[in-house]
Amino acid sequence: MITVLAGGVGAARFLSGLIQIEKPENIRVVVNTGDDFILHGLYICPDIDTIRYTLTNDVGSQGWGRSNETWHALGELKNLAQHAPERSRATDWFALGDRDIATHLYRTQRLREGADLTQVTGELSQAASLRLKLLPMTNDRVATMLTMEDGETIDFQEYFVKRRHAEPVMSIQFEGNRQAKASREALDAIADAERLIIAPSNPVLSIGPLLALPELAAVLRSQRHRTIAISPLINGKAVKGPADHLMAELGLDSSVVGVANYLDQYAGHMVADEADIDKRASIEALGFKTTFAPTLMSTPKRARELAKVVMSATLDD
């Protein structure tokens, strides 16, 4: 059994490679929920949905949302938002496609009926005939919050979508992480796994929330010898998103070495891009085994090749 710790787009691409070479039934994915938020009353789980849409070949060309999407609700919302009071979040900056809205409507209804997020995610996966198991890291509320240079603290979506992750961040908090319990299913998936993979997701924004759950972090530490991390940075640059400059803003080394430093309690093997082969010694000095390979998943074939590399990376006994 394989367990993947995942954020959104990068993880989804990696998983689309992994299911080409491994039975989906053998894969469990523990997904970040720190980006989840409620907008217009809808309970939205961006990372879970991105993975689900990607793996069912129903993802938008931008890497999120659904393919063949229409935007009629959003078009109307745009008109309404123009008449909203200034401080309202009734707005059109979060791209809700009509078919995507159905996911949120269903999830919101089921959560209101008392189902937990793990159960609802299972129902949504089943409806999409998704055969791997998507497991939210927790059924409780954990919110990734960012404190900006001017001292203002904003939530993930405001940072990422509304402000296009362009403004410098001073610190990150995971609100609720001490009260939240990692889900039983997520903990089991980590404890039981023969091979654990930390997907090439933003370490601080997408993997950070998982590590902020004390029980989950402890189980993961105990599995360090079975855990392979994939660097999302190539030659110091993020393929997508703000990982590079965000790590620098937070005082971390914005390179695969910084990623290794961030994850060294949790992973024993680092898969990095071949462009970073000069950093081998620095990474290995942190106690990692290393594999260098092409990590840019620009095509399904490249995603599959990366998955092969990760599946053949040697583990400690």
Next chain:
Amino acid sequence: MITVLAGGVGAARFLSGLIQIEKPENIRVVVNTGDDFILHGLYICPDIDTIRYTLTNDVGSQGWGRSNETWHALGELKNLAQHAPERSRATDWFALGDRDIATHLYRTQRLREGADLTQVTGELSQAASLRLKLLPMTNDRVATMLTMEDGETIDFQEYFVKRRHAEPVMSIQFEGNRQAKASREALDAIADAERLIIAPSNPVLSIGPLLALPELAAVLRSQRHRTIAISPLINGKAVKGPADHLMAELGLDSSVVGVANYLDQYAGHMVADEADIDKRASIEALGFKTTFAPTLMSTPKRARELAKVVMSATLDD
């Protein structure tokens, strides 16, 4: 100033006639909110929306929902609902069009932000350039509940939409009506009006919730001499919906005489269809003045003609 007490489709048709002969700025509409409900997390106000869509020439041909509507979210929801647990209300029986959803998203967001329903309804009206004032009867929660012959109590939408108002009803309750306060704006609209009109809406289901608010009912009683009711029944039949058989099921006379009986504390003048002229004596015996005229609003012109009749109906001094 004219104030209309309104339910959904019948009231909307009447108002579309009234605004042809009166300045919209002089019209306030106190609208039933007993049908309001939360589905998939969305706060839905069927009567308010039906009136708003009708008066902005954006209503569906069925009399509710929006014109030029698409159903992409609902199509997806249908697929998801098939995988929902049996008792779930995650479902597709309530027809949510994509553009209609935007209304509910906006309303839900604004209510979550602390705005009251009166304010949000004003914002939605303004966005649609609606010049008459739509006033929810209350900002509090009142839910029309129906007890069926088998003793089961269900909410309005389950009765009306899911079960297509086909099953016999034993009694109706307006849950929360004693705790709810009629809105200040609704009370003022009734107290200030020179002419009050009870629209041809289902008396027990659509006007009943307004009368179940004690303060609103009291102000309305004090305005009886200024109030004209329009019968929604023609020759004992409802134009649309269950008013006729529902009144019979509740032990009321399912004719304009039953309507007059139901409203005799609140209205001093009854406008009934010319087909019911034989009931003049029975209605007048209840203390009503009467006017008989064509009341079927099958075209905008007929709606206008009915509005003219109502506007020229004599009031007591």
